[in-house]
Amino acid sequence: MSRLTGPNIQLNELGQLHHFLTIEGLKQQHLIEILDTAESFINPNTQEIKKVPILRGKTIMNLFFEPSTRTRTTFEIAEKRLSAQVESLDIETSAAKKGESLLDTLWNLQAMQTDMFVIRHAQSGAAQFFSQHVAPHVHVLNAGDGQHAHPTQAMLDMFTIRKHKGSVFDLKVAIVGDVLHSRVVRSQIQALSILEAREIRVVGPKTLMPESPEAMGIHVYHDMEEGIKDVDVIIMVRLQNERMTSALIPSEKEFFKLYGLTKERLALAKPDAIVMHPGPINRGVEISSEVADGPQSVILEQVTYGIAVRMAVMSIIMSNAAQLKQHRAEQASLDLDEPHTLNAMEEANS
Amino acid sequence: MKLVILNGRIIDPSQNLDQVTNLYLSRGRIVGMGDQAPEGFTATQEVDATGKWILPGLVDLQARLGEPGSNFAGSIASETKAAAAGGITSICCPPDTSPVNDSQAVTELLQRRARQASTAFVMPIGALTIDLKGERLSGIYSLKQAGCVALSQANTPIRSALTLKNALEYTSTQDMVVMLRCEDQQLKNGGVAHSGPVSSRLGLPEIPPSAETTALARDLILVEEAGVRAHFSQLSCARSVEMIADAKKRGLPITCDVAIHQLHLSEMDVLGFNSLFHVSPPLRSMQDKQALLMGLKSGVIDAVVSDHTPLQKDEKLLPFGESMPGISGLETLLPLLMKLVQENDLDLMTAIRCVTQNPAKILGVQRGTLDINQPADLSIFNPEGIWTLKVNEMLSEGQNTPFQGWEFIGQVEQTFFQGRSVYRKNQV
Numbered sequence: 001m002s003r004l005t006g007p008n009i010q011l012n013e014l015g016q017l018h019h020f021l022t023i024e025g026l027k028q029q030h031l032i033e034i035l036d037t038a039e040s041f042i043n044p045n046t047q048e049i050k051k052v053p054i055l056r057g058k059t060i061m062n063l064f065f066e067p068s069t070r071t072r073t074t075f076e077i078a079e080k081r082l083s084a085q086v087e088s089l090d091i092e093t094s095a096a097k098k099g100e101s102l103l104d105t106l107w108n109l110q111a112m113q114t115d116m117f118v119i120r121h122a123q124s125g126a127a128q129f130f131s132q133h134v135a136p137h138v139h140v141l142n143a144g145d146g147q148h149a150h151p152t153q154a155m156l157d158m159f160t161i162r163k164h165k166g167s168v169f170d171l172k173v174a175i176v177g178d179v180l181h182s183r184v185v186r187s188q189i190q191a192l193s194i195l196e197a198r199e200i201r202v203v204g205p206k207t208l209m210p211e212s213p214e215a216m217g218i219h220v221y222h223d224m225e226e227g228i229k230d231v232d233v234i235i236m237v238r239l240q241n242e243r244m245t246s247a248l249i250p251s252e253k254e255f256f257k258l259y260g261l262t263k264e265r266l267a268l269a270k271p272d273a274i275v276m277h278p279g280p281i282n283r284g285v286e287i288s289s290e291v292a293d294g295p296q297s298v299i300l301e302q303v304t305y306g307i308a309v310r311m312a313v314m315s316i317i318m319s320n321a322a323q324l325k326q327h328r329a330e331q332a333s334l335d336l337d338e339p340h341t342l343n344a345m346e347e348a349n350s
Numbered sequence: 351m352k353l354v355i356l357n358g359r360i361i362d363p364s365q366n367l368d369q370v371t372n373l374y375l376s377r378g379r380i381v382g383m384g385d386q387a388p389e390g391f392t393a394t395q396e397v398d399a400t401g402k403w404i405l406p407g408l409v410d411l412q413a414r415l416g417e418p419g420s421n422f423a424g425s426i427a428s429e430t431k432a433a434a435a436g437g438i439t440s441i442c443c444p445p446d447t448s449p450v451n452d453s454q455a456v457t458e459l460l461q462r463r464a465r466q467a468s469t470a471f472v473m474p475i476g477a478l479t480i481d482l483k484g485e486r487l488s489g490i491y492s493l494k495q496a497g498c499v500a501l502s503q504a505n506t507p508i509r510s511a512l513t514l515k516n517a518l519e520y521t522s523t524q525d526m527v528v529m530l531r532c533e534d535q536q537l538k539n540g541g542v543a544h545s546g547p548v549s550s551r552l553g554l555p556e557i558p559p560s561a562e563t564t565a566l567a568r569d570l571i572l573v574e575e576a577g578v579r580a581h582f583s584q585l586s587c588a589r590s591v592e593m594i595a596d597a598k599k600r601g602l603p604i605t606c607d608v609a610i611h612q613l614h615l616s617e618m619d620v621l622g623f624n625s626l627f628h629v630s631p632p633l634r635s636m637q638d639k640q641a642l643l644m645g646l647k648s649g650v651i652d653a654v655v656s657d658h659t660p661l662q663k664d665e666k667l668l669p670f671g672e673s674m675p676g677i678s679g680l681e682t683l684l685p686l687l688m689k690l691v692q693e694n695d696l697d698l699m700t701a702i703r704c705v706t707q708n709p710a711k712i713l714g715v716q717r718g719t720l721d722i723n724q725p726a727d728l729s730i731f732n733p734e735g736i737w738t739l740k741v742n743e744m745l746s747e748g749q750n751t752p753f754q755g756w757e758f759i760g761q762v763e764q765t766f767f768q769g770r771s772v773y774r775k776n777q778v
Contacts (some may be wrong), residue, residue: 024551031666088652091565102667102668121669122669123669123670123672124552124553124554124555124623124669124670124671125552125554125623125669125670125671126669128622128623129623129625129668129669129670133667145669146553146554146669146671147553147554147555147557148552148553148554151551183553186551186553210549210550211545211547211550211556211558212544212546212547212550213545213550214551215546215548215550215551216551321448
């Protein structure tokens with residue numbers, strides 16, 4: 001099983017984030033640093049997010065191979081609040097592209113003095129693929145790759161949980177809906193487990209559950225009432241239309257009957273349980289309006305925190321790059337110093 | 351030219367032979383074996399093979415040779431050289447060429463090119479249906495006349511059960527073996543990785559084992575009904591091995607093979623999204639791998655193939671799911687097989703039999719043997735010496751191997767095809 005834990009390709013030689021591709025393989029300290037940094041961008045009195053000059057002079061390219069408005073917008077806002085220069089590109093991938101042209105696109109954009117790419121792509125592993133082909137000083141931030149990972153979304157969810165519960169530690173969390181096809185859920189599960197949630201449950205029909213839940217450290221429930229009993233956090237996952245057309249579930253109506261979050265069901269969770277949803281919500285499909293707009297719902301807060309968390313990740317990566325540069329300069333000067341030290345020792349000996 | 355190979359350890363499963371002695375070649379054929387030269391034989395050339403093994407030239411049931419068309423890298427000239435370097439002298443090339451080998455013209459073109467290259471015995475496999483579309487039957491008799499040794503659908507199985515039933519029944523009257531890759535495209539559903547812990551973690555679209563086993567169940571029943579000689583290609587699942595074993599017990603005239611990489615790699619290798627590990631069928635679980643190995647040992651699995659798929663570099667320079675599946679495998683078939691022997695997973699005789707006598711028997715050709723009067727296709731193998739696979743030293747024009755950097759013990763030193771030396775280590 002040693003191959004499971006190879007060197008984490010998103011970390012630099014100091015063990016700090018160089019890219020942000022996935023939550024998997026990160027340490028608690030990495031996640032805490034992101035959460036703490038995000039906190040520092042939010043004005044505690046007004047809950048407003050400050051504009052800071054941290055990324056002045058840096059160019060960030062948002063590369064979206066898959067359409068997205070919400071994620072792209074929050075990334076753009078986050079980048080601008082950090083004072084970076086921002087470019088966004090939607091790239092058609094419908095035509096089967098040859099590898100060379102895909103990488104040529106990347107290298108061309110890199111040549112335009114890009115410091116960081118924010119990439120969304122329909123293929124699992126795409127962000128890692130790009131990170132292996134950019135120049136060493138260029139950073140890649142995964143804004144969603146296939147069904148693999150969406151680490152900034154997971155971090156903003158952790159941020160939201162921490163805001164309300166003080167910490168993720170020892171919480172019982174239920175994730176309800178399409179776990180199989182969700183990159184968000186995969187990242188959430190990893191983050192929850194690194195932050196030592198007590199129990200991670202996933203709730204839904206067998207057709208929307210992964211083949212090997214045990215490999216992900218989760219407990220599967222096919223019964224909603226049982227699944228959300230006594231949990232601290234309920235995360236509802238958005239149901240895509242294509243799940244009905246591919247016969248994974250019969251209808252939205254039946255899904256709501258079985259797994260929809262209603263007031264009555266919510267009462268089974270802990271009294272202070274919070275309800276989350278990455279949005280945009282399908283009212284009457286995953287969640288009743290009563291719950292979505294109710295006092296336990298934190299859905300709209302998540303959107304605001306998304307900006308702060310993305311600012312945190314980008315500023316941490318750029319500050320790590322600066323630290324690494326300094327570290328290398330120090331190492332180089334140490335190497336130069338060495339002969340002198342030796343000479344001094346020799347002199348002392350003689 | 352009369353050549354004698356002296357003092358080699360001759361390993362030939364077709365004669366149940368494992369003995370140190372001399373081998374005599376003349377006019378492209380094997381003319382004698384033993385300490386005494388056959389009557390009237392005076393060697394014009396001697397090769398000392400003391401300490402070396404003499405193996406029959408390997409017979410590979412599935413290797414793509416890059417021609418015709420540009421679906422794959424390489425040419426018959428380059429890929430048969432790569433084969434020779436791996437001790438392989440007989441090669442079946444599947445019909446997924448461009449254009450598809452569904453006509454006499456393409457079959458003849460392949461044979462002409464192979465004769466020009468003259469490095470290995472190339473046996474074209476004809477397409478069962480026109481353009482491999484699974485709709486209309488190819489001219490099966492014409493393909494046979496042109497020299498196709500078998501028929502197959504390469505990696506695109508016939509979807510319609512009725513068309514397959516007709517194809518099998520028609521072929522049964524032509525005394526030809528049909529090679530079937532079992533994969534239900536609907537269950538495959540665009541998947542790229544085995545459904546298991548790794549696909550769950552990486553979010554790679556999944557190919558369940560049932561994509562193979564349900565197709566195999568259907569095909570077995572249709573094969574039994576049609577009474578056709580069938581060969582099942584590149585099995586990947588434990589359950590498939592059981593199903594083949596049961597069918598053989600029932601007396602069905604079937605055989606099957608496994609690709610060598612399935613005996614060394616598993617789904618775990620896909621962690622990291624390295625597209626070099628993207629193959630079809632996908633790398634499956636450790637249990638599947640173990641079952642395939644057991645199947646080989648027990649004889650349920652008859653042959654091991656390279657499933658050689660040489661690809662242009664940019665076909666793999668893509669995210670995992672968008673990359674082309676396949677491994678450039680001619681040069682690693684024998685080394686990986688010997689590794690199984692060295693690790694005590696397989697005995698030497700069985701290992702060699704799976705790539706010589708058995709595949710030759712499946713095709714009904716006189717190859718893969720060192721028996722008297724047979725073509726002098728053989729390799730001299732040095733069983734000692736550790737070497738490391740380096741892609742830039744490979745002869746295939748496809749450099750898509752996940753085995754880069756692997757260490758092997760023992761290597762082919764020289765290969766003879768029809769009595770002529772076609773490969774010599776370090777003298778390419």
